[in-house]
Amino acid sequence: MTPVYAWLREQLMLLGEAGLLPSVFFYEFVINALLCSLVIGPLLGCVGTMIVAKRMAFFSQAIGNAALTGVAIGVLIGESYTAPYVSMFSFCLLFGIVLNYTRPRTRLSADALIGVFLSISLAVGASLVLYVSARVNTHILESVMFGSILTVSDLDMDVLLVVTLITLLAGLPLYNKMLLGSLNASLAQVRGVNVQAVEYVFIVLVTLITVACVKIIGAVLVEALLLIPAAAARNLCRTLRSFVWTTMLLATLSCIGGIWIPMQWDIPVPSGGAIVMLAAGFFIVTTLIRNLVPGFREARL
Amino acid sequence: MPGPAIHVRDLSLQLGASPVLTDLQFSIAGGALHCLIGPNGGGKTSTVRCLLGQMPHRGSIEFSWPGGTRGSIGYVPQLIEMEKTLPLTIDDFMTVISQNRPAFTGTRRSAKAAIDAALERVGLTARRRLMLGSLSGGERQRLLFAQALIPAPDLLVLDEPMTSLDEAGARLFEQLILEIHAGGATVLWINHDLEQVARLAQSVTVIDKRVLAHGATATTLTADMQRGVFHAPVAGRAA
Numbered sequence: 353m354t355p356v357y358a359w360l361r362e363q364l365m366l367l368g369e370a371g372l373l374p375s376v377f378f379y380e381f382v383i384n385a386l387l388c389s390l391v392i393g394p395l396l397g398c399v400g401t402m403i404v405a406k407r408m409a410f411f412s413q414a415i416g417n418a419a420l421t422g423v424a425i426g427v428l429i430g431e432s433y434t435a436p437y438v439s440m441f442s443f444c445l446l447f448g449i450v451l452n453y454t455r456p457r458t459r460l461s462a463d464a465l466i467g468v469f470l471s472i473s474l475a476v477g478a479s480l481v482l483y484v485s486a487r488v489n490t491h492i493l494e495s496v497m498f499g500s501i502l503t504v505s506d507l508d509m510d511v512l513l514v515v516t517l518i519t520l521l522a523g524l525p526l527y528n529k530m531l532l533g534s535l536n537a538s539l540a541q542v543r544g545v546n547v548q549a550v551e552y553v554f555i556v557l558v559t560l561i562t563v564a565c566v567k568i569i570g571a572v573l574v575e576a577l578l579l580i581p582a583a584a585a586r587n588l589c590r591t592l593r594s595f596v597w598t599t600m601l602l603a604t605l606s607c608i609g610g611i612w613i614p615m616q617w618d619i620p621v622p623s624g625g626a627i628v629m630l631a632a633g634f635f636i637v638t639t640l641i642r643n644l645v646p647g648f649r650e651a652r653l
Numbered sequence: 654m655p656g657p658a659i660h661v662r663d664l665s666l667q668l669g670a671s672p673v674l675t676d677l678q679f680s681i682a683g684g685a686l687h688c689l690i691g692p693n694g695g696g697k698t699s700t701v702r703c704l705l706g707q708m709p710h711r712g713s714i715e716f717s718w719p720g721g722t723r724g725s726i727g728y729v730p731q732l733i734e735m736e737k738t739l740p741l742t743i744d745d746f747m748t749v750i751s752q753n754r755p756a757f758t759g760t761r762r763s764a765k766a767a768i769d770a771a772l773e774r775v776g777l778t779a780r781r782r783l784m785l786g787s788l789s790g791g792e793r794q795r796l797l798f799a800q801a802l803i804p805a806p807d808l809l810v811l812d813e814p815m816t817s818l819d820e821a822g823a824r825l826f827e828q829l830i831l832e833i834h835a836g837g838a839t840v841l842w843i844n845h846d847l848e849q850v851a852r853l854a855q856s857v858t859v860i861d862k863r864v865l866a867h868g869a870t871a872t873t874l875t876a877d878m879q880r881g882v883f884h885a886p887v888a889g890r891a892a
Contacts, residue, residue, distance in 0.1 A: 524755055534736075539797075590742070594740070
């Protein structure tokens with residue numbers, strides 16, 4: 353895919369030089385990050401609606417924390433510091449599947465069990481990361497935790513594209529089934545949905561997406577971008593259709609704005625932090641609209 | 654297609670230490686309107702969930718579909734809580750159950766006709782743009798019935814579908830069930846309204862952890878049986 357990226361970058365840089373796009377388009381890494389955000393926004397937005405429907409926000413948080421452990425393991429076994437994808441994908445997938453396997457096999461409620469896993473993954477992840485941080489430049493770890501557009505490479509873009517493709521191919525045809533499974537598992541089963549299998553597919557997709565977005569948004573904050581745009585859209589929407597499309601739009605705007613605004617005005621904040629703060633801004637605005645604009649007050653249940 | 658016959662042999666279900674069902678044995682003829690009755694907590698819903706393959710049980714349950722091909726099963730569950738936090742309308746819900754294409758990309762034209770017809774039959778057409786969270790109990794039960802109509806069921810399983818309905822709704826449901834039965838489908842109906850059972854069902858099974866009685870309604874649902882099995886609950890409900 354590298355020649356395609358190069359061609360895209362070249363076109364955008366030409367537009368930047370000609371003054372048709374903001375001056376930040378002069379930089380290759382900004383263009384990389386913006387291209388990524390055009391993919392990440394709709395992807396996280398769409399999956400986020402399902403995360404909200406399934407009440408699994410904390411699950412993706414736990415996966416994000418597990419990614420920290422994945423990075424630390426990667427560094428320990430000698431993977432590249434900047435892209436320890438093998439360790440991240442394998443550890444996070446293992447973590448997610450074990451968590452989902454344990455869920456129906458304990459007497460704990462789902463949120464309590466996820467809380468346990470989340471704490472474990474944070475404790476192990478933080479400890480291991482601090483342990484290996486003596487060996488590597490700590491900025492790398494900082495960027496894994498909170499995102500950094502400076503380090504987005506062609507490999508990262510490839511990974512993101514492949515994960516997006518997998519999600520489209522596997523996730524879209526199962527969207528209705530996943531939703532029905534979370535509305536009423538028994539009804540879904542009678543209607544021919546293999547509820548458990550669909551659940552595992554969803555877990556795997558969320559895990560893949562979380563890992564693929566770590567570079568841009570950071571392991572600690574991916575969960576926020578899965579949750580906050582959907583929460584913001586929920587404030588205003590009354591149909592599934594408007595809910596999903598609004599969520600995708602807000603997530604995309606957050607990503608683009610979170611990358612572009614700090615670059616344009618030289619604000620030294622990590623991209624993940626800026627993206628999530630922007631998304632939080634949307635949430636605050638929509639909450640105000642819902643409570644102050646009469647037409648939306650009725651949307652309250 | 655006519656509905657399937659159902660043969661239940663030695664069905665037992667154990668949850669934890671307590672036996673819920675013990676050696677159930679009965680058959681339902683294809684195309685019959687069959688009611689399951691029995692005291693509360695007697696295992697009627699558990700029996701149905703075993704039939705639908707949702708509970709790990711011992712024994713065998715056999716569906717003999719005419720022609721050997723499995724037809725479609727419509728299931729109207731007991732009144733369930735519906736998602737209250739999602740912006741999901743009646744139309745959205747019906748789209749979700751009717752097509753594979755993601756519901757947020759719109760309703761297929763081929764699915765739309767069936768959805769319109771199903772909502773019309775249960776009297777929800779005027780309410781179709783309401784969110785699930787704002788529906789009354791009766792409206793939720795109508796929606797649960799509407800989804801069971803798509804695709805047209807050859808076996809219709811109902812679990813006390815009328816508990817929250819007003820009188821008009823109950824009459825409508827009764828008429829719908831009779832229409833579906835008249836079309837050849839097998840109907841398996843958990844029903845606590847013994848007057849209605851006596852009036853409509855061709856056969857009944859009385860369940861209280863085991864089969865207390867089974868057979869044609871007229872010979873099974875005798876006055877003695879009603880007094881013996883239902884005395885306390887029926888009196889309680891009347892009071």
